[in-house]
Amino acid sequence: MTGYTFAYLDETTKRMIRRAILKGIAVPGYQVPFASREMPMPYGWGTGGVQVTAACLTPEDRLKVIDQGADDTTNAVSIRKFFERTAGVATTTRTAEATLIQTRHRIPEEPLTEAQILVYQVPIPEPLRFLEPRESETRRMHALEEYGLMHVKLYEDIARHGAIATAYAYPVRVEGRYMMDPSPIPKFDNPKLSQNAAIQLFGAGREQRIYALPPYTDVVSLDFEDHPFEPTRAEHACALCGACDSYLDEVLTDDDGGRMFVCSDTDFCTRRRDDGHPGRRGTDPTT
């Protein structure tokens, strides 16, 4: 595509973003401010993730974009097409083949490798924001490691619901230091944050923050000694591929209360069906 530099952003901007990424990797979990640019999409649609992706892409990369685990939803399709046009990079839907994966709200089921980068879209990077509205105060709390307030929230959960009801954007502690919001991934995915072989980068466009987890970083989900962290998933097998260990979406199938549970990771589900693992409904989602 003519009239644009490679991957839409100008080289100076990409250099600025790379500096922020490097700083983020040097200080795992720390939110690095960066001069977020206007992107040709609305805030909340992944402007932070797109800028991080643009700064990381090379012409040799193969890009995969997922939205809630799926390759074929609006957000994923439009971002993938955006980079096909502005960077001319190859794209794929296969997790194993991708060198860079931009994701909204999921971590792929298939384990990632050291050759891969996972870029998260983050709406609210500050895990303490809903407890403490002042940015000046939350920064001070991070600086001084004053994280008792987050446990007050978990305490309230247990007092009101009998268990920690936070199901997504479940707060984590990185390398025993920074409290981090893992973006709105389900807490089922939280264990995959820890000791992951891939580089994990988080971009928040509207909030102008970038943070990162270098490979093999220790990430611990917060909990109480007598109410330990539990990753949860629907107690079903995938209706299409029969998987019992993947994160499931509930899909309504008719107006009479009919429903089925299917893998939210479409690539994972497709691979399993191709390998001959039929679910309760067979392998064809249309039947």
Next chain:
Amino acid sequence: MIRPGPSAEGTAPLLGVAGLTRHYGTRIGCADVSFDLWPGEVLGIVGESGSGKSTLLGCVAGHLAADAGRILYRGRDTATMTEPERRRLARTEWAFVHQNPRDGLRMGVSAGGNVGERLMAVGARHYGAIRAEAADWLARVEIAAGRIDDRPRQFSGGMQQRLQIARNLVTAPRLVFMDEPTGGLDVSVQARLLDLIRGLVRDMALSVVIVTHDLAVVRLLADRLLVMKDGRVIEAGLTDQVLDDPQEPYTQVLVSSVLQV
């Protein structure tokens, strides 16, 4: 009320304030205030609105920066402490009871969570233990056990103030700052609250700096008194001595202004 004198508690003051001054632009907030607070002692600061008593309390408690003067806590200058040290003090050994419970409570968090916050801030990570401690403290401030999961905004003013006290005392602080703790409460509720504070001060051997314009409150609670006017301390002494035999004309006016029933 029998209280051990300074000599029984040790020879060093818990808190030493010297020459404390704070200006608001060209106006004086408080000027050249000095006092010592001994372990187990209750110091009352009285004066009319605008006399600088809240400014003084704010400076001593570290909420406001002083322009001049020194504050020594257990022999250490608070100005030379690092911010983490100061903030750790503020949530362990110090406590601050605000006049308006809204300033001192998290109104959207349950009573149990409010009391448990300081415990969690110093590292408590066992839900059952935190809850038991919170329940124990609610009982000590006469809040029914069944209200532990209610939010403070569902509480009456007196209950909110008692909850604020429980939230502050749960980590067993040594030094408590109180800013008009009975302000805005009706007299019968005020009396019960004063009773409660008096009991807690005695049982926990608290050192207290209490700011109020209500002379009856300091008569009940304070061992010693500072009288402030226009930002300066104009009279100081034992509470009964100051109230029964005021020396300064202003103090005489203040004492004689109390309505007799």
